[in-house]
Amino acid sequence: MRRGLFIAAVLVQALVLVAWSASLEWELAGAERIRLEVVQRDPRDLLRGDYVSLQYVIADIPLETIAGGRPDYGDRVWVTLRLQDNVYALAAASRAPVTPGPGQRVIVGRVQSLSNTSGRPEVHLVYGIERLYVPEGRSGLPRGRVEAEIALAEGARPFLTRVFVDGRPYPSKAR
Amino acid sequence: MPSFTRRLRQETLGWVRDGVVTAQQVEAILARYPESGRWFQRPSAIFSILGGALVVMAIALVIAHNWAEIPRWAKLAGVLTLLLGSYAGGLFLRARDRGLVGEGLFVLAGGLLLLGIALIGQLYNLAGRESDAVLLWWALLIPAAYALPSIALIVLGWCGASVWFCMFVLDRTTWLGRDVYANATLGAVAFGAAGVLVWAIGSLHGDGEFHRARRLIEQLGLLTILVAMVPLGFLKQLGGWWIVGASMRLPAAVLILLALAAVAVGVAWLRFPPDRPIIRAGLAASLLLVIVYLLVVTLKLVQQTPESVYHMLGWTNWAILLVMALALILCGARWDRSAWINWGVIWIGVDAVARYVELVGTMLQASALFAATGVFVLALGGALELLRRRVTAKVAVLRASA
Numbered sequence: 001m002r003r004g005l006f007i008a009a010v011l012v013q014a015l016v017l018v019a020w021s022a023s024l025e026w027e028l029a030g031a032e033r034i035r036l037e038v039v040q041r042d043p044r045d046l047l048r049g050d051y052v053s054l055q056y057v058i059a060d061i062p063l064e065t066i067a068g069g070r071p072d073y074g075d076r077v078w079v080t081l082r083l084q085d086n087v088y089a090l091a092a093a094s095r096a097p098v099t100p101g102p103g104q105r106v107i108v109g110r111v112q113s114l115s116n117t118s119g120r121p122e123v124h125l126v127y128g129i130e131r132l133y134v135p136e137g138r139s140g141l142p143r144g145r146v147e148a149e150i151a152l153a154e155g156a157r158p159f160l161t162r163v164f165v166d167g168r169p170y171p172s173k174a175r
Numbered sequence: 176m177p178s179f180t181r182r183l184r185q186e187t188l189g190w191v192r193d194g195v196v197t198a199q200q201v202e203a204i205l206a207r208y209p210e211s212g213r214w215f216q217r218p219s220a221i222f223s224i225l226g227g228a229l230v231v232m233a234i235a236l237v238i239a240h241n242w243a244e245i246p247r248w249a250k251l252a253g254v255l256t257l258l259l260g261s262y263a264g265g266l267f268l269r270a271r272d273r274g275l276v277g278e279g280l281f282v283l284a285g286g287l288l289l290l291g292i293a294l295i296g297q298l299y300n301l302a303g304r305e306s307d308a309v310l311l312w313w314a315l316l317i318p319a320a321y322a323l324p325s326i327a328l329i330v331l332g333w334c335g336a337s338v339w340f341c342m343f344v345l346d347r348t349t350w351l352g353r354d355v356y357a358n359a360t361l362g363a364v365a366f367g368a369a370g371v372l373v374w375a376i377g378s379l380h381g382d383g384e385f386h387r388a389r390r391l392i393e394q395l396g397l398l399t400i401l402v403a404m405v406p407l408g409f410l411k412q413l414g415g416w417w418i419v420g421a422s423m424r425l426p427a428a429v430l431i432l433l434a435l436a437a438v439a440v441g442v443a444w445l446r447f448p449p450d451r452p453i454i455r456a457g458l459a460a461s462l463l464l465v466i467v468y469l470l471v472v473t474l475k476l477v478q479q480t481p482e483s484v485y486h487m488l489g490w491t492n493w494a495i496l497l498v499m500a501l502a503l504i505l506c507g508a509r510w511d512r513s514a515w516i517n518w519g520v521i522w523i524g525v526d527a528v529a530r531y532v533e534l535v536g537t538m539l540q541a542s543a544l545f546a547a548t549g550v551f552v553l554a555l556g557g558a559l560e561l562l563r564r565r566v567t568a569k570v571a572v573l574r575a576s577a
Contacts (some may be wrong), residue, residue, distance in 0.1 A: 002322060003266070009319035010262045010284075014255055016315060017291045021251055024299050050241065073356060074348030110348055131302040136240045160300040171243070 028159055031151035034105055037087045038146035038163070052132045052141055054148060054163070058090045058107070063114070063121035068095030071111045077125055078156060081105045087147055097156075108156040129160035138171045146170075180208045223279025224327060231286030238294050247298045254294055258287040265325075278327040285316055285331045306342035306349065309335055321385075329388045333395065340369055354426035358476055360410065361429050363403045364469045368432040370399030371462055375439035379446050390514055397503070397518045400465065401496075405529050407472060408492040410485040429473055437466045448510045461495075461502040468495050489533070496526045497548075501555070508559060523552065 037057045058079055063070060071077055078098050081088035088105055092098075100106045109125035116122070129150060144166035151159040163170045187201040196204070234257065238250070261284035268277035289312045295301070296308060313335030320328035343349050344365050347356035355362040374396025380389035444459040468491060475484055500522035507515030530544065 002324075005322035006266070006319055009315075009322045010259065013288055013315045013319065014259060016311070017251065017255060017258075017288075017295065021247075021295055021298070024295070028299075050239075073353045074350065112348060126302070128301060128303045132300055133241055133297040135243045160302075 024159070027153035027157070028151050028161070031153040031159065032105070033161065034081070034150050034152060035087045035147045035164075036081075036150055037089070038148050050134050050136055050138065052134060052163070054130050054132060054146075054160075056127070056129075056148070058088075059109075059125050059127075061090060061093050061123050061125060063123055065090070066093045066095060066123060070114075071095055071123060073111055073113070075111045077109050077111060077123070079107050079109060079125070081107060105152055106156040107150070107152060107158050127158050129158050132160060132163050132170075134171050141165060141170060180205070183208060223276045224282055225279075227279040227282035228286065230283055231290065234287065235290055235293075238290055238297065241297060250294060250298065251291070254287060254291045258284055258291060261287060262319075269323075278325060281323075281325045281328050282331060285320075285328055288312060288316060289335075304346060304348065306339055306346055309339040309342060313339060324384065324388070326387050329385075330391060333392060337395065351428040351432070354428045357424070357426070360407070360476055361426055361473065363407050364473050365403075365429055365432055366399055367403035367407070367465065367469045368429070368436045370396050370401075370403055371436040371465055372396070372432070372439050373399060374462070375436065375443035378443040381446055382448070390512075394514055394518065397515075397522075400499075401518075401522055401525060404465070404492060404496055405525060407469075408489050408496070408526075408529055409533065410472075410489055410492075425477055426473060430470075433466055433470055433473070437463060440466070450509060454506065454509060458502050458506045461499045464495055465499060468492065493526060493530055496522055500526070504555075504559075508562075 038054050039057050058081065061077070061079070066077060075095065078094050078096065079090060080092040080094070080098055080100055082091040082104050083089075091104060098106055107127060109127040111123055112126045113124040114121065115124065129148065132148075141163070142165055147164045148160055149162040149164065151161050153159060184205060187196070187204065190196045191198055191201055234254075238254075242250075261280045265277040265280035265284065268274065268280065289309075292308050292312055313332050316328060316335060317332040319325075320332045344351055344355055344362055346352040351365060355365060374393050377389050377392030377394075377396055380386065380392065382389070440459055440462045444455060447455045447458065468488075471491075472488060475488065500519040503515040503519035503522070507513065507519060527545070527548070531541070
C-alpha cells in the first residue's frame with residue numbers, strides 16, 4: 001500500500017513536468033507573435049545556465065498612465081500595446097483586464113517596484129520575459145538595435161521566443 | 176543518547192537480577208536487535224548521500240551548458256528517464272535491504288525533480304518568481320517522501336520548504352513579502368510565526384515511524400523561533416528606521432500566518448505524549464504566548480506607538496524566551512526529548528548574551544538581573560535532580576515490592 005502510494009506520488013511528479021511542458025508548447029503553438037524594443041541588457045552567468053537579462057521599453061510606465069489607481073507591489077497590470085515603427089509600444093495601462101482595440105494587443109505584467117524618476121512617479125513592471133537562456137559562452141549581446149519576439153498566449157500571458165539584434169536572430173543558431 | 180540496543184542491554188541486567196527473565200531469554204531478545212550503529216556512522220550512508228548530491232550537480236551543469244543541438248523534448252525525456260530510474264533504483268535497493276544506499280538514489284531523484292523544473296524554465300525562457308519554482312518542487316517532493324517514507328527525501332523536502340519561505344518573505348511582490356517590505360520588523364514576526372508553525376507540524380509526526388522526522392522538523396522550528404525572537408528583543412535599540420515604515424496598513428498576510436500557527440499549536444497539543452493535563456497545557460500555552468507576543472508587536476507597529484512601548488516589549492521578549500526555554504527543558508525531561516532540553520539551554524544562553532549586549536539599565540542593574548537569573552537556573556537544576564531521584568526511588572520501591 002505504502003509502496004503503491006509512493007509510486008503514485010513519483011508518477012505525479014513526472015506527469016506534472018510533462019503536462020507543464022505540454023501546456024507551454026500548446027500555448028506557444030497558438031500564440032500570436034509581436035516584437036518589443038529592448039533598451040538594456042546585462043549579461044549574467046549562473047550555475048544553471050548562461051542567460052541574457054533583458055529590460056523592455058514598456059517595463060517603466062508613468063503612474064498617471066495606469067487606470068484604476070496606484071498599484072501595489074506584486075499587483076498585475078494589463079498593458080495595451082499598439083504598433084509603432086514595427087514594434088509594439090505602450091498605449092495604455094490598467095489594473096483590470098482590458099479588451100484591445102483594432103490593431104492593439106494586451107500584455108500582462110506584475111509590479112516589481114515604484115520609483116520617482118526626475119519627480120515623475122513610475123511603476124516598473126516585470127512580464128516574465130526578462131531572461132533569454134543561451135548556450136554556454138554565448139551570453140553578451142552584440143551592439144545594435146535589439147528586439148524581442150514575444151508570443152502572446154491566452155490571457156495576455158507573454159513568452160519570450162527569440163531575440164533579434166539588427167534584424168538577425170541571437171544567438172545565431174535559432175532554437 | 177545511547178542506542179536502543181545498548182539501553183536494552185543495560186536494562187536486561189536488572190531484569191535478570193530481579194528474576195523477570197532468565198539469562199538465556201535475554202540472549203534471545205538481544206539477538207533480535209543487533210547493534211547497527213547510528214546511520215551516519217556507516218560510510219555507505221554518508222557516501223551515498225554525498226554521491227547522489229554530486230551526480231545531481233553534474234547533471235545540473237550539463238543542463239546549464241544548454242546544448243542547443245539537442246531538441247527540447249529530448250532534454251526533458253532525458254531528465255525524466257533519470258528521475259524515474261533513480262526512484263526505481265532506490266526502491267530496488269530498499270527491497271534488498273540496502274535502504275541506506277537507496278536513500279542516496281532518492282536524494283538524486285529529488286534533485287533531478289528540481290532540475291526538471293529548472294530545465295523547463297530554461298527551455299521556455301521563463302522568468303517568473305523563482306520562489307514559485309521552489310514551491311512546486313517541495314510541494315511535489317513531500318507527498319512522495321512521506322508515502323514511502325524516506326527520511327532523506329523528507330529532509331530534502333523540508334529544506335526546500337525553508338528555502339521557499341525565505342524567498343517568499345524576501346520577495347516584495349508576494350502577499351507576505353509586501354507586508355514585510357512595508358516594515359522590516361514584520362519579517363522577524365513572520366519568521367517567528369513560521370517557526371511556531373513548523374515546530375507544531377513537527378510535533379504532529381509523533382513517536383512512531385516518523386519520529387526522526389519529528390526531531391528534525393521540531394529543531395528547525397525551534398531554531399527559526401530563536402532567530403526571530405532575538406532581534407525583536409532589540410526593538411528599542413535599533414531605532415526609528417526599524418520601527419517606523421511607510422504608512423502602515425493592516426498586514427493581513429502576517430496575521431493569517433499567526434492564526435495558522437496558533438491553530439497548529441492547538442492541533443499539536445493533541446499529539447503531545449500522555450501526561451498530566453497541566454503539563455501538556457503548559458507547553459502549548461508557552462507557544463501561544465510567543466504567538467500573542469508577535470501579534471502585539473504587529474499591532475503596535477500598525478498603530479505606530481511611541482518608542483517607550485517597544486522598551487516594554489523588549490522586556491516581554493526576554494521573559495517569554497526564558498519561559499519557553501524552561502517549558503522545553505521541563506517537558507523534554509519528562510517526555511525523553513533530549514533535543515528540547517538542548518535547545519532550551521541554548522535559548523537561555525543566547526538570551527543571556529543578548530541581554531548582556533543590550534545592557535539592561537546600568538551595569539549594576541544588569542548584574543543584579545544576571546545574578547537573579549543565575550540563582551534561579553541553579554535552583555531549577557537542583558529541583559530537576561530531586562525530581563529525577565524521586566522517580567528513580569519510586570521505581571526501585573516498585574521493583575522491591577514486586
